[in-house]
Amino acid sequence: MPDQQGRRVPGLDRPLQPLTVGTSALGADPGDEALAEMMVSGRLRQLDTSNNYAGGRSETLIGAALKQAPDGVTVFSKADSDPGTGVFDGDRVMRSWEETTSRLGVETLPIYHLHDPMTITVSEAMARGGAVPALVALREQGLVGAIGIAVGGGTMVEDYIRTDAFDAVLTHNRYTLVDRRAEEILRLAAERDMTVFNAAPFGGGILGGSPRHATRYGYRRVSPEFAAHVERLRALCERWGITLAAAALHFSLAEPRVHSTVVGVTSAERLAQLESLADTVIPDGFWADLAALGSPPPSPID
Template sequence: MEAITLGTSALGREPGGQRLARELVSGRFRQLDTSNEYAGGRSETLIGQVIGQVPGDGVTVFSKADRDPGTGVFDGDRVMRSFEETISRLGVSTLPVYHLHDPFTITVREAMAPGGAVPALVALREQGLVGAIGIAAAGGTLVEDYIRTDAFDAVLTHNRYTLVDRSAEDILRLATERRMLVFNAAPFGGGILSGSPRHASRYGYRPISPEFGRHVEKVRELCERWRVALPAAALHFSLREPRVHSTVVGITSVERLKALDALVDAVIPDAFWEELDALGAPPPSPVD
């Protein structure tokens, strides 16, 4: 498992997607995260097209099962259809990791019942069509409930474990107890830790509180004192966490992909992290 996974939720939504897909497949980082529903399936389609066109030996693609886009149905039959759609678009026969994605239209009980989404995922694993099954969802307590079923091998948490947020602590603890594979997505908190002025007042795509904003400003000032780029600190916060096996970084452009090299290669002194700890626990984030 590589430390960096490239997120492709934006792939297929913008012009020039095929060029970005080629760069994703042929670049330094060799793991991609996609999903059945990203850009209506276009993310998977573009990845599948370029894997066949560009030398991409060793590229690993993870994907996710999604509910029916029209009806919201998310039962076992839908998981099987979602899987077939995904492997057809990608041009592969198996997947190393396959997640249950944002199961918001069903309860955990419904997902676990005979004919439900989770038994279908287990069947795919037993048939050798997927190597591991995971839960990937935005809700913190919902993810914890799925982890406690002990059905899953992996978990993907999103906007909940960052330089300014520790709300995924219970997820990491539960996953580590079960020796699960952990993907930590969105280390920049939806943009606020990337240094983008456009996202300065939002975290995880939601408005921040004054208290949360003050804490972010303290972290920003700490970075300035140490001459550490804020996005580099945000990325390395996740990379240095031993319970996280891979950090998922969303890539929206070729330029952002190229900029990732410098962030990954940045060297941050141990004393910086000591001062970060001295700031104390972050206040509740908008995604709690």
């Protein structure tokens, strides 16, 4: 893993780590208690969760594991719309906050994101009584150290960044070996000195070696041109003696505008694999050869 000096985040008593374990799938299987315990006791003990992951079970399992965990575990979470009605106003943000902190067994969080506000407009989110003023109130009360925006699709992320209300941003499936659509997000965030999380560096699995996702990027089927570019990347990695997954992870880790890379983990095996990938040393010459391949074809997601 690159030897980077971690970014300081208000409300976090230790430097931000370059790798964050994503827990969106945690709680989907009955035996995930053991996986949660590994996540909080292992080497990579910086976790990203959300109010709606596995219907709240992700946070519940993390909270139970935290009771037995040593010091030094960091958890970030997100406010979500009402699962039944889709309402996402200020009252819902406060209820989401109460649900999250109750499940996790904590009183404060270092970063709390507004998550996928697809049921409201940016103007509605920013208005009096809206979701963003509620997040700001939580920050002003010291209940969160920083507030972030985490949303996929279109230009909504950029629109929220331009409000200047947020301290952090989480982008997903938009800055990888084969996709640079987050360039504008990274530019806007850097101008505002925001903390940046880059999630899904494997593009939903195609860059992580998953046979099940070999024909999809961001969960959508890829074009023949896109698939051919991935194969050229794979061949390049083989020539340098590294795996495509290692190159994909370190592409994000090496980007100075990205402060932490979020990788979803679904099993103990995947957690161990992530640690091994993080330790892989990428030869300097690889990046020059990568650039020589040219710009990747358009990805299948917006």
